[in-house]
Amino acid sequence: MTTTAPGPGRSPTRERPAPPRRRPLTLRRRESRAGLALVAPTLLVTIAVIGIPIVWTLVLAFQRVRLATLRKTGLFGEFTMDNIDRVLHTPGFAETLWVTLIYSIGGTVGSILLGLVAALVVRRPFRGRTLVRASMLLPYVAPVVAVTFVWQVMLDPQLGIVNAWGQRLLGWDAPVPFLTQESTALATVIVFEAWRYFPFAFLFLLARLQAVPGELEEAARVDGATPTQRFRHILLPQLLPVIALLGVLRFIMTFNKFDDVYLLTGGAAGTEVVSVRVYEFLTARTDIGAAAAQAVVLAVVLIVFVLIYLRFFGRRVS
Amino acid sequence: MDRDVVETVSLRWLRRLVIAGFLAITVFPFYYMLVLSVRPIERLLLDPGALVVGFGELTVATYAEVLKATDDGGQGFLTFIRNSGLVAVAATVLTLLVAIPGAYAVARLRFFGRRQVDFLFLAVYLFPSIVIAIPLFVVFTRAGLRGSLFGLVLVYISQTLPVSVYMLKNYFETIPVSLEESAAIDGAGRLGIIRRVSLPLAMPSIMAVALYDFMIAWNEFLFALLFLVDKPNRWTVSLGLSLLADGVEVPKTVLMAGSVVLTLPIVILFFASERLLTEGLTSGAEKG
Numbered sequence: 001m002t003t004t005a006p007g008p009g010r011s012p013t014r015e016r017p018a019p020p021r022r023r024p025l026t027l028r029r030r031e032s033r034a035g036l037a038l039v040a041p042t043l044l045v046t047i048a049v050i051g052i053p054i055v056w057t058l059v060l061a062f063q064r065v066r067l068a069t070l071r072k073t074g075l076f077g078e079f080t081m082d083n084i085d086r087v088l089h090t091p092g093f094a095e096t097l098w099v100t101l102i103y104s105i106g107g108t109v110g111s112i113l114l115g116l117v118a119a120l121v122v123r124r125p126f127r128g129r130t131l132v133r134a135s136m137l138l139p140y141v142a143p144v145v146a147v148t149f150v151w152q153v154m155l156d157p158q159l160g161i162v163n164a165w166g167q168r169l170l171g172w173d174a175p176v177p178f179l180t181q182e183s184t185a186l187a188t189v190i191v192f193e194a195w196r197y198f199p200f201a202f203l204f205l206l207a208r209l210q211a212v213p214g215e216l217e218e219a220a221r222v223d224g225a226t227p228t229q230r231f232r233h234i235l236l237p238q239l240l241p242v243i244a245l246l247g248v249l250r251f252i253m254t255f256n257k258f259d260d261v262y263l264l265t266g267g268a269a270g271t272e273v274v275s276v277r278v279y280e281f282l283t284a285r286t287d288i289g290a291a292a293a294q295a296v297v298l299a300v301v302l303i304v305f306v307l308i309y310l311r312f313f314g315r316r317v318s
Numbered sequence: 319m320d321r322d323v324v325e326t327v328s329l330r331w332l333r334r335l336v337i338a339g340f341l342a343i344t345v346f347p348f349y350y351m352l353v354l355s356v357r358p359i360e361r362l363l364l365d366p367g368a369l370v371v372g373f374g375e376l377t378v379a380t381y382a383e384v385l386k387a388t389d390d391g392g393q394g395f396l397t398f399i400r401n402s403g404l405v406a407v408a409a410t411v412l413t414l415l416v417a418i419p420g421a422y423a424v425a426r427l428r429f430f431g432r433r434q435v436d437f438l439f440l441a442v443y444l445f446p447s448i449v450i451a452i453p454l455f456v457v458f459t460r461a462g463l464r465g466s467l468f469g470l471v472l473v474y475i476s477q478t479l480p481v482s483v484y485m486l487k488n489y490f491e492t493i494p495v496s497l498e499e500s501a502a503i504d505g506a507g508r509l510g511i512i513r514r515v516s517l518p519l520a521m522p523s524i525m526a527v528a529l530y531d532f533m534i535a536w537n538e539f540l541f542a543l544l545f546l547v548d549k550p551n552r553w554t555v556s557l558g559l560s561l562l563a564d565g566v567e568v569p570k571t572v573l574m575a576g577s578v579v580l581t582l583p584i585v586i587l588f589f590a591s592e593r594l595l596t597e598g599l600t601s602g603a604e605k606g
Contacts, residue, residue, distance in 0.1 A: 031427050031428055031429070032427070032429040032430060033429075034423070034427055034508050035423040035426075035428065035432065036429050036430070036431075038422060038423035038427070039423040039429070039435060041420065042420030042435075042479060043420075043435070045416055045476055045479060046438070046442060046476060046479060046480070048476075049454070049475070049476035050442050050445070053449075053450045053453035054445065054449060056453035056456075057450075057452050057453055121340070122337065130593075132337060132340075133592075134588070134589060134592040135341055135344050135345050136340055136344050137588070137592070138344050138345065138348060138585070139344055139347075141533060141584060141585075141588045142537075142581050143536065143537040143555075143556055143577075143580050143581055143584060144537060144539055145537075145539055145555075145556040145557075145560045145577075145580065146556075146559065146581045148560075149560070149563050149574075149577050150348075150577060151347065153354065153574070154347065156570075158366070159363060159570060160366060161366060161367055161369075163366075164365075164367030165367055168367060224322070226322045227322075227329050228325055249444075252444045253444070255446075256446035256447065258447070259540055263539070263560060275448040278452070282451075282452060283544075288455075288456060291452050292452050295446065295448055295449040296449075298446055298448070298449065299445070299446060302446070
């Protein structure tokens with residue numbers, strides 16, 4: 001904290017008497033000052049509400065802290081590996097990690113594929129295009145609580161429309177409890193993820209598609225390339241860098257996701273992802289140390305995956 | 319017929335089909351939400367597959383129940399709307415106050431650590447919010463900020479700040495420097511330039527960022543859950559809906575009315591400003 005303050009805070013008062021007597025500050029230095037002063041509030045908020053908490057989580061992960069004993073624990077109490085040990089050996093740890101991975105990869109691939117198809121079909125102008133494009137963004141902008149609730153009701157075995165129609169039109173023998181049985185819950189959550197986040201991929205891919213020069217495709221057409229060939233050899237190579245970037249962005253975001261899974265299944269029926277588990281440690285068990293340790297494990301695993309990804313696709317992303 | 323013709327014709331039809339399919343999957347859940355919110359629960363139980371509301375069964379009693387205060391036998395959503403609105407507006411205004419100067423500095427001024435700031439925001443944006451949630455939960459519990467809307471506003475500012483700065487920065491960079499220089503020659507100081515030249519030019523982008531911030535704050539769930547769960551009169555709409563949906567006491571149709579209340583402001587805002595928003599979000603995407 002104290003290290004950031006002097007720049008914007010103290011120096012102007014110290015320098016104020018200087019200009020009339022000595023030569024004024026150079027333009028360059030004044031610019032630098034102004035820059036720091038203007039960016040200071042942003043930095044302060046970010047450091048206070050995000051930077052410090054991240055470091056603190058690291059500290060908490062190695063301390064024995066429970067909500068009840070919170071007042072007694074100092075910032076630098078005794079350090080212990082207990083939490084990490086406990087987190088690694090609590091039943092279900094490996095499974096949670098595995099579920100999170102499947103969920104993230106499934107959600108990422110699903111949303112990018114859907115987004116790609118969506119971008120390809122609305123690329124060229126047609127009547128009502130603006131409306132179609134706006135509608136396609138609805139799942140992404142609508143409140144997560146509202147859309148998860150609608151999905152829950154739609155998939156409900158008793159009052160859900162999906163089961164009503166499934167039984168009437170598709171001849172299902174019994175209603176399928178999509179979100180509460182092990183065999184379908186994770187898949188349903190992944191489908192939801194793809195549905196909710198394809199607009200994100202769609203926006204980026206559409207923007208890129210519209211920047212592809214028309215002459216490229218025109219030339220390919222003159223050379224006799226069919227539509228699928230033009231996609232394969234002209235459009236796809238242009239899109240690959242964006243797809244690679246979307247891959248890493250969506251993977252990170254899905255890996256960290258809490259709301260969607262928590263609201264759809266509460267982490268039951270084999271859908272417990274790491275962030276839901278952290279939440280459980282934090283609130284149900286009020287075991288802050290274990291929650292922090294679990295969160296650190298989440299961050300570390302995430303960083304490892306991203307590094308691996310960048311190693312393979314790094315050149316494309318940058 | 320050669321391959322080109324076959325592909326062109328079949329793709330043309332496929333394309334229409336796919337567009338219709340996308341429209342169906344994106345719009346249907348919202349249509350379904352609306353339909354359920356005006357049907358009595360008994361009718362829904364009898365015929366869960368119905369897609370249109372019969373004239374005789376149309377009801378707005380669900381809305382009355384969801385909006386009324388709990389003392390009057392309702393679910394108190396009016397209070398939730400007030401809370402959500404308050405938090406979202408405060409978070410939006412404060413985020414803009416902090417982000418505009420920050421973004422301007424990153425876009426225009428050379429200062430020590432400018433490059434690092436850029437990277438810092440990306441890292442913050444992608445960092446798991448649950449990691450940040452733990453110490454904030456601890457601090458807020460200690461400071462007595464848990465259960466206060468102010469604490470929530472503070473968190474929302476930090477959550478929307480990185481993207482806000484990023485979007486605004488991209489826009490400031492598109493404003494020709496020469497405009498600012500001519501203002502400087504005319505004797506305007508740095509703040510005068512920002513206020514008289516840069517801000518008016520950046521208005522569309524600022525509006526887009528404001529809408530984005532408002533939507534994020536209005537829709538947010540995790541931090542509201544962590545901080546406000548014990549204080550029913552401070553619940554936001556999102557939190558209230560999710561907590562009531564967990565129980566079995568409140569009929570689903572009434573809760574559907576609640577979700578319409580939660581979704582409608584966002585959808586209206588979004589359709590009113592769709593172009594502004596989509597361009598704001600992806601500006602700079604072409605570079606990558």
